[in-house]
Amino acid sequence: MKIFFRVAFFLCAGLVSTHLLANEPKEIFWEDLIPKGHLQISNQDAASHDGTEQNWVQPDLNAPVVPELNNQTVTLPGFVVPLEGNSEIITEFLLVPYFGACIHVPPPPPNQIVHVKIKDGVPIESLYDAISVTGVIKVETWKGDMAQTGYTMQAVGVAPFEL
Template identity: 35%
Template sequence: MRRFLLTFLLLGCGLVHAAELPETDWLDLMPKSDQKALEQMPEIDHDSPEANGTFTAKGGLKQSKGLPAVMYSSKTVHAMNGKNIRLGGYPVPLETDAKGRSTLFFLVPYPGACIHVPPPPPNQLVLVRYPKGLKLDDIYTPLWVMGTLKVETVSNDLADAAYALDASKVRVVVEADL
């Protein structure tokens, strides 16, 4: 019986996927008050004046007239601090090593975030530190990032983030994951 169960786990569920943490939803990083405010927010018109945003030398997009404050919220969920998670998203490369592997990148909930204005709120951006590095051929390739999440304010020229994650593992999402 024991041998049958082990064989089922290895073959039926897949060894790699069975050992991974359950997926953390991006909304888990946002307080309920922010979730409610986003649900009530009108659609953003990318042809409007605020679509151009107001950039500064540091910190990325700053609050523009006409956009709700929730679009700039850095309110966090403190229960997530120090939690080991698996989060799916898309990379926005920031730093690479000598071999061209991304060692520092933002993880964002949808493809093209930070390229199009406005970027996600800071509590929907995670700075990922991955010293092993990952070769990124396409920023539209979804990733699973696993590691310890920290409530940490990060500000750079591109955007602000309310979380950082020290990644223990990063891998491309495959069809079997879906």
């Protein structure tokens, strides 16, 4: 009987640790949101700050996404474009690859923007600082006044980005 319980204990412990490892976030970067072999249109360098309507058009609305990322737990660094919240916390934001995207320069293609919601909100000390967001990413479109996204994320954590 002792052997049975010992074997059962180790079996359960192995299953639990395998489950925890499977749910550990995978660190990804912006290039991972673009399918391999796709030539990405980038407007960051060519963006104009003169405010004309033509320069604020989001490029490549049909930019392809990476279906294999759907429902994966990931950590992605980026910058915040606030959408919902108050003076203390934000509960919804766009995560973008560079500072000023969607605000000071035209938005990047949809496969370079993630629409993020975080249930209890999170304080953002400075919108100039890069952060890392952890959560479950989904391959789905979200459209708002500022931009269209190719991904959404239900975040479970936000931390300052560290190299």
